[in-house]
Amino acid sequence: MVSTTYEAELATNAPTNMFKALGGVIFQSAMVNPIPAAFTTATTSDLVQLDPLLWTRLGLLTKGEGVVFSHDMSTDDEESWGYNEPTRTDITKNITSAAFTLQETTKATLSMYNFVDLSAVTADATTGEFAYSKPITTQLSYSRLIFMAVDGAGTDRRYRFKIMPRAQVVAVNDETWNQTTVISYKLTVRATVDPALGYAVRTVLAGPGQKSRNAAAKFV
Numbered sequence: 001m002v003s004t005t006y007e008a009e010l011a012t013n014a015p016t017n018m019f020k021a022l023g024g025v026i027f028q029s030a031m032v033n034p035i036p037a038a039f040t041t042a043t044t045s046d047l048v049q050l051d052p053l054l055w056t057r058l059g060l061l062t063k064g065e066g067v068v069f070s071h072d073m074s075t076d077d078e079e080s081w082g083y084n085e086p087t088r089t090d091i092t093k094n095i096t097s098a099a100f101t102l103q104e105t106t107k108a109t110l111s112m113y114n115f116v117d118l119s120a121v122t123a124d125a126t127t128g129e130f131a132y133s134k135p136i137t138t139q140l141s142y143s144r145l146i147f148m149a150v151d152g153a154g155t156d157r158r159y160r161f162k163i164m165p166r167a168q169v170v171a172v173n174d175e176t177w178n179q180t181t182v183i184s185y186k187l188t189v190r191a192t193v194d195p196a197l198g199y200a201v202r203t204v205l206a207g208p209g210q211k212s213r214n215a216a217a218k219f220v
Helices: 006-010 107-114 207-213
Strands: 023-029 065-078 088-102 143-153 158-173 185-191 200-204
Touching: 023 185, 088 107, 088 158, 107 185, 158 207, 200 207
Parallel strands: none
Antiparallel strands: 023 143, 065 088, 088 185, 143 158, 158 185, 158 200
């Protein structure tokens, strides 16, 4: 039996593996557009720019909240005679959602928040005015979402992505008008399985800073 000490065990910790989301971006795209095969390139792990004609940035997010990913899980237990604990447990539900508050008033934001297709809406060429109406019936729509968070800088930059290839808006919060805060749009989106891709959520860790940490994180 090999002996050790508490101090020796602490010495194996790697605080540099901790990730803090210092900033981030959310990208949205239509369901017909492909998910990028990779987000970084070359030995320097440079960030690949998403095609701006296919992917729309959703703009500024509230600082304190950022993006909150939640998991709704349920299990079903089978109990047996003579046992004090379940003899079988099955996971019957595992749903991932993301909540965030958008601060910019844009076509993409208004479309998601109001459940309305604004793709054909343009402003009047003379006055700059535009308008849209709440639909008589509200239909769920799907889109592709890519969430990106960043930590570090330069050659220590790390990226964390969550891809929802078939996301749907399932809840919106109140729209508040007052003189102390900007009008913002809080949304909750739910990840659902894309039949062609075979997943509801995909997580990617990348960047030069992640590359240098992969050994300590046991990924090499």
